[in-house]
Amino acid sequence: MKKKLVGLVTIFLVMVIFAGCSNDSKTTADGKEIITMWFWGAPPEHQETLKKVLIDKYNKSQNEYELKIEYRNSVDKDISVALSSGKGPDIVYGSGPSFVIPLAEAGRIENLDKYAEKYGWKDRILDPIYESGTVNGSLYSLGNSLNTVGIFYNKKVLKDNNWPEPKTVEELERIMDEAIEKGMYASVTGNKGWKPVNENYSSLFLTHFAGGEKVYEALTGTTKWTDPAIIAALDTSAKWYKKGYLAGKDYTNLTFNESTQLLADEKAPFFFGPSLVYQFAAQSFSGDKAKDLGFMAFPTKDHQTNDPYYTLGVTATLSINAQSKHKDEAAKILDTMMTNEFMNEMTKTWPGYWGIPLKDLQIDTSDMPELSKAYAETIKNMVDGVNKGHFGYYTGVFLPPATQQIFLDIESIWNEQMTSTELMKKVQVEFDKEKEKGLVPPIPKPSE
């Protein structure tokens, strides 16, 4: 019996040893330490831009480290799983501050306070964005780019149909009604393949119909999510959907890429979408068509403000893995990304994803192509708006994860599967639970 037991244990140990003999080397052939970053599966031309502007530049700047970026289509899931097992890349890509909070509270990502002080990030980065990356007063993530939801429009379509650029919701609705009568889409957009697209529309209607101030009250707990103004905003979204203002019946059948193509093909006057859509527009608004693409802030209901009003968001966040052996170097890389130089170089060939949230934005558009110029202008206007406090909130950025998931169900209101009040009651229950757990990020206050 004893022999059997010894035999079994030996076999088990041998197998475990062999299983553990994996190659975990993190150095290159020429002895450089590797710093890793995981990123979403960007198209090849964008990967090339990131290689030239970030990877090659950094790797040539010193001889000790080599930056490598892995492109993964399921980056959010991969990062959660890897970090929970104490692994993962040195630089952690996240889909927003609410994604970061559980990781920060579990000690999976590094407290960036000392780097913030060293590099002066607090002085350089827009306050609302900097604050949204903090957890219990300490910095854990940096927003890589500003993002807002607004109106992309085809200038030629508006001109050909004698439609003015809409300044009010009423004008916008009138143009969309006429477009439908002419057999066009009122606007194009869609969530095919990526349900979180819905967050753009829950955010849009909250910001521009309920108002940033009302949403601030709900986020800080001074009013309920069932507030009549919020319910009315969601009811309006359902009215718009049913009227066909959100891509008619094709909302679930279109991607952003297909939508920009339809806009370029003059099948619709508008595309309500996030400013990051500029990165998809390069394919469809190429050559002479590039000058036809316009972007404007979404008008607010009842002309609450004459100034442009923005839904405040970031496209992604960047953090440092708490297990990284090269935290200082990772912070140095993050710092190079938080600069005007990086924004200008990236935007030149990759508009839409690198609107660095800097207070003192210095954009040189002199040698930028048409779309990059337009994007740079959009971000500059947004920074002005945010500095004036004219903003509402992206649900994916300022709401905790489970509450955000309920907001993605806005389409249930549109399809009459539930009422706005029922949805907001669910939101309130989940929001209260997550607020109690400290999962709500700091909320910047908009101007009154």
Next chain:
Amino acid sequence: MRNTVNYFLISPALLISILIVFIPGLLTVIVAFTDWNGVSTTPNFVGIQNFNELFVDGIFWKALLNNAKWTLMFVTVPIVIGLLTAMMLLKRKKSKSAYQLIFLFPYILAPTTNAILWLNIIFNPVSGVIGYLKEIGIPIESPLSSVNTALYAVASVDIWHYWGFLTVIYLAALRQTPAEQIEAAYLEGCNGWQIFRYVYFPSIRPTFNIMFVMIIIFSFLTFDYVYLLTGGGPSHSTEMLSTYAYTFAFSAFQVGKAAAIALFMSFFGLLASCLYIWMSRNDLKN
């Protein structure tokens, strides 16, 4: 010595079973009673709170109902098509192999490939078949966009990829039917239906039973086509237990609740396994 060799031979399978089946299974059960968010090192024990919350969650019941509808569709449509096709192929001498290859083709393609094919070539309202039909004036919408038809549209794609596999399995089983029984049945004057009912079907019953149970099990685990085609939408109309669990685990950071849903999925798999054992015993008795 012989025993040591035996242990050595079974040790890889045993180790794999322990490491990737037993331990994760046990952890899933434990996690279902916690509020673990997937990254925290200190999850709290919350008793049956996850289950209580699921019981009052309308989307959970909708997902369960969708899984039941899905199972019902899969234990009827592909089985009927598969059996019919297999019976027709049985009589074909030369073209049998070619047909099998053609019918099996969607099954050997990756689900992602099939999903992209259907999304972009069939359902696409701009460039797909739907788009073309709209262009020539036929008022048609993609079935994926309606809460009333999306589930059936997704199931149709999955059935399209799956029925060929059933055909091949049934055909292989049908070919094992003893030729003398078939000849005797013909001599007794049986018609086609009677030969199928009293000769072929009893002969393939073990294969039929195991495939029936496997379909039930896979129906409660189904994920790929739903996730790829609709992600559970629109408005949860195609939500399955698996997609709902995925959302909890990877989007809402509620792994405890996802584990609770996974236990429900396992429970239905267990029920299907019990059904198979019961059917096998009955077969042996008869």
